Amino acid sequence: MVDKIFYFIMVPMVYLAFAWCAVGIMWKVVSILRLPKQTHTLKIFPEKSAAGLRATIEAFTMPSVRRHQPVLWFFLGVFHLGILGLILSHLDLLPQINLVSAESKHMLGNGAIGVAVTVSVLYFLLRRFRTPIREISVPADYLILFLLFLIFITGDTISWANSWNPDGFVLTKQDFGAYLNSLVHFTFTNPRDLLTGSHYVVIVIHVLLANLLLLALPFSKIMHTFFAVPLNRLRRV
Amino acid sequence: MDETRKQELIKTLSSRLNQAMRMYLDNCTRCGTCIEACHAYASEPDIKYSPVGRAQNIRRLYEKYFKGAGKLAPWLSEAIEFDDAVMKKVYDTAYTCTGCRRCVTYCPFGIDTQQIQSLAKQLLIVADMEPKVLSMLADMSIAKGKNIDKTKGSFATAVSNLETEVLERWRSEAGAKAVPLDVQDANVLYIALAGKHSIIPAASIMNAAKEKWSLSYFEAVNFGAFVGNPQKTKEIADRIIQEATRLNVKEVVICECGTAYRVMKYMTGEHPFKVISFIELIARYLQEGRIKLDKAKLQGRKVTYHDPCQLARNGGVYEEPRYILSHLTDDFVEMTPTREDNWCCGGGGGLVAMGEKDFRMKSAKVKVDQFTATGAQVLSTACENCHTQLSDLSEHYKTGVKVEYLSDLVSKALVQE
Amino acid sequence: MSDIAVAKILDLKGLPCPMPVVKMSQEIGSVQVGEVIEVHTTDPGSLSDFPAWASTAGQEVLTSEQNNGVIKIFVKRLV
Ligand code: HEM
Ligand code: SF4
Ligand code: SF4
Numbered sequence: 001m002v003d004k005i006f007y008f009i010m011v012p013m014v015y016l017a018f019a020w021c022a023v024g025i026m027w028k029v030v031s032i033l034r035l036p037k038q039t040h041t042l043k044i045f046p047e048k049s050a051a052g053l054r055a056t057i058e059a060f061t062m063p064s065v066r067r068h069q070p071v072l073w074f075f076l077g078v079f080h081l082g083i084l085g086l087i088l089s090h091l092d093l094l095p096q097i098n099l100v101s102a103e104s105k106h107m108l109g110n111g112a113i114g115v116a117v118t119v120s121v122l123y124f125l126l127r128r129f130r131t132p133i134r135e136i137s138v139p140a141d142y143l144i145l146f147l148l149f150l151i152f153i154t155g156d157t158i159s160w161a162n163s164w165n166p167d168g169f170v171l172t173k174q175d176f177g178a179y180l181n182s183l184v185h186f187t188f189t190n191p192r193d194l195l196t197g198s199h200y201v202v203i204v205i206h207v208l209l210a211n212l213l214l215l216a217l218p219f220s221k222i223m224h225t226f227f228a229v230p231l232n233r234l235r236r237v
Numbered sequence: 238m239d240e241t242r243k244q245e246l247i248k249t250l251s252s253r254l255n256q257a258m259r260m261y262l263d264n265c266t267r268c269g270t271c272i273e274a275c276h277a278y279a280s281e282p283d284i285k286y287s288p289v290g291r292a293q294n295i296r297r298l299y300e301k302y303f304k305g306a307g308k309l310a311p312w313l314s315e316a317i318e319f320d321d322a323v324m325k326k327v328y329d330t331a332y333t334c335t336g337c338r339r340c341v342t343y344c345p346f347g348i349d350t351q352q353i354q355s356l357a358k359q360l361l362i363v364a365d366m367e368p369k370v371l372s373m374l375a376d377m378s379i380a381k382g383k384n385i386d387k388t389k390g391s392f393a394t395a396v397s398n399l400e401t402e403v404l405e406r407w408r409s410e411a412g413a414k415a416v417p418l419d420v421q422d423a424n425v426l427y428i429a430l431a432g433k434h435s436i437i438p439a440a441s442i443m444n445a446a447k448e449k450w451s452l453s454y455f456e457a458v459n460f461g462a463f464v465g466n467p468q469k470t471k472e473i474a475d476r477i478i479q480e481a482t483r484l485n486v487k488e489v490v491i492c493e494c495g496t497a498y499r500v501m502k503y504m505t506g507e508h509p510f511k512v513i514s515f516i517e518l519i520a521r522y523l524q525e526g527r528i529k530l531d532k533a534k535l536q537g538r539k540v541t542y543h544d545p546c547q548l549a550r551n552g553g554v555y556e557e558p559r560y561i562l563s564h565l566t567d568d569f570v571e572m573t574p575t576r577e578d579n580w581c582c583g584g585g586g587g588l589v590a591m592g593e594k595d596f597r598m599k600s601a602k603v604k605v606d607q608f609t610a611t612g613a614q615v616l617s618t619a620c621e622n623c624h625t626q627l628s629d630l631s632e633h634y635k636t637g638v639k640v641e642y643l644s645d646l647v648s649k650a651l652v653q654e
Numbered sequence: 655m656s657d658i659a660v661a662k663i664l665d666l667k668g669l670p671c672p673m674p675v676v677k678m679s680q681e682i683g684s685v686q687v688g689e690v691i692e693v694h695t696t697d698p699g700s701l702s703d704f705p706a707w708a709s710t711a712g713q714e715v716l717t718s719e720q721n722n723g724v725i726k727i728f729v730k731r732l733v
Pocket of ligand 1: 229
């Protein structure tokens with residue numbers, strides 16, 4: 001029974017989560033695109049040159065946060081770059097993609113990215129328990145951060161547990177690559193046959209939580225990923 | 238609150254959901270960066286007066302009716318339904334927001350709290366809870382547009398009675414009208430406010446520049462915008478647009494009134510004429526050498542300048558007032574912060590018209606600290622609403638600072654050859 | 655015009671926008687229906703503002719007169 005559940009989480013649910021997330025995002029974006037456009041300008045003056053480019057740069061570098069909340073800005077930078085790094089490092093596990101050498105046993109960043117995002121998310125979470133952020137936060141704000149925290153901490157555990165064996169790696173970049181490769185080729189191989197480490201349960205929990213994040217994502221505030229640039233354009237263009 | 242009213246409120250909310258509004262309501266991460274931006278919060282830290290605190294009231298209603306998550310699991314986003322208690326909160330947070338948009342410059346996404354509060358104000362109209370004084374003023378402006386022909390005569394008499402006072406500031410050539418009305422093909426249609434203090438200085442300056450100008454029968458301020466009623470905002474602006482079109486003027490020049498300028502220039506579509514502020518016109522006269530100013534008038538007094546939010550941050554007029562001041566005095570000092578970071582005076586959004594003296598004085602403490610820190614004796618500005626609020630502040634906090642209209646300073650310093 | 659019986663005189667000279675009409679709308683309740691308030695102002699705009707306000711508020715502007723730069727407007731409370 002447990003095996004069946006583990007299999008479900010590790011294979012079919014991953015497909016479901018990705019499909020759901022992609023459809024959800026598209027539906028959200030299209031539903032906004034179909035609304036009437038703003039008729040009068042919402043620009044802030046003075047006008048800036050190359051306004052469109054500037055809006056894009058501002059969306060990614062958040063100069064107003066740097067100015068008014070430098071500590072938050074630092075962790076936001078670490079966190080968002082970390083997320084980008086994590087997406088890349090997960091893709092890099094695939095044998096077809098080699099950002100670090102295919103022979104390397106480590107994931108991109110050797111686990112440091114995971115620690116960086118874990119610390120950042122802890123900072124966001126703690127901050128939310130303090131005045132005045134506490135007063136404006138809603139339960140969803142804590143939950144999404146808590147979910148991220150759990151995903152990151154299980155990820156950290158996996159990368160740490162990989163080196164449990166004094167002779168080297170329990171599981172390597174190649175082992176995880178084989179699992180992901182079976183996913184992208186829809187072979188429906190039982191991941192337990194590819195991932196033999198004793199911490200398999202932690203991997204399953206990590207994937208389960210990531211699935212949950214993907215399922216929730218289109219309805220969460222992480223959708224700001226897709227609207228940060230258009231929003232900044234309203235202020236500039 | 239009965240069901241029909243609820244439905245009307247939901248409909249109104251829905252009618253305002255264009256792309257921008259949806260993105261504003263969907264994407265706040267509640268990071269709190271904007272909290273410190275609001276003068277009301279900075280003066281009296283109470284989260285309900287923070288930009289995000291104000292917006293959350295509307296966002297929670299929106300979540301309830303327009304988001305799946307808000308319908309299925311309202312506790313997640315603290316989604317709420319319309320009821321009387323909520324609308325009271327909405328009132329409290331909408332009519333304490335001056336619409337200065339300082340918070341827009343703080344938010345990493347540029348979420349526009351003024352837009353959200355303008356939606357809030359529209360909901361209050363539907364709930365029949367808007368400040369009646371603002372609706373009354375908006376209705377008056379519209380009625381004035383319809384009945385103007387009946388009162389044109391007495392208005393013309395009153396305007397011609399201002400002649401002596403205009404001539405005291407600038408002696409025009411004999412025969413020229415000091416305050417011309419109904420001038421066909423004028424270069425400038427000047428839109429004043431009701432009071433003579435918004436007509437006399439401007440008249441003397443335009444006469445000094447030998448401008449072909451005409452005074453409008455209408456007042457510049459748009460109370461439709463204050464009360465958040467798009468329909469009335471448009472009707473009020475249309476009166477002026479029609480007059481300008483009838484007279485075939487080149488430029489419509491808005492007196493020192495920030496909202497009037499923003500509404501006419503940016504919020505009422507394309508016009509067959511240019512819209513500028515009177516401040517821009519004065520700067521042009523100085524640049525072209527059409528008027529000259531005497532710095533002796535302000536000798537010995539340090540001068541600072543308050544950027545009206547609707548003219549500067551939301552209208553783009555920054556350089557002109559400073560250019561004018563450089564012709565008025567050698568002893569000018571900027572406030573800190575200044576320009577787009579300037580603190581709001583705390584009187585916008587209809588607060589001055591509503592009275593609200595207590596709140597206005599308390600919520601603008603940062604403004605008082607800011608202008609007293611300059612050590613200036615003269616605080617100049619270019620908006621009647623700011624002028625009233627700043628004068629009230631100066632008096633209330635006994636700062637001894639004299640608040641002056643820029644146009645008044647210019648008109649008193651005109652050099653007659 | 656001084657043959658109009660005036661119940662109250664309101665001095666609204668020199669007030670900033672939009673206080674004259676605001677004050678008027680507040681003060682109208684302080685006289686009885688049928689009584690007249692005499693408003694003193696220096697705002698040319700009041701000559702159009704007060705009749706427009708009266709028409710929306712259901713009150714009546716009886717007449718106005720101008721002397722030495724002071725504008726007097728006579729407003730009768732109807733409701
Ligand atoms: C183009 C991509 C993105 C941009 C421009 C962007 C921008 C921002 C900005 C401006 C903030 C606001 C500051 C704050 O909330 O404290 C923020 C917060 C946040 N972002 Fe992103 N983001 C992007 C992608 C992502 C992605 C892919 C994730 C996925 C995990 C993410 C997760 C978060 C979270 C959880 C917060 C909130 C932190 C908190 O609750 O305090 N963002 N982001
Ligand atoms: S627009 Fe101005 S008054 Fe309103 S919330 Fe933003 S900072 Fe405060
Ligand atoms: S700064 Fe913007 S995103 Fe952050 S809480 Fe304020 S409105 Fe929301």
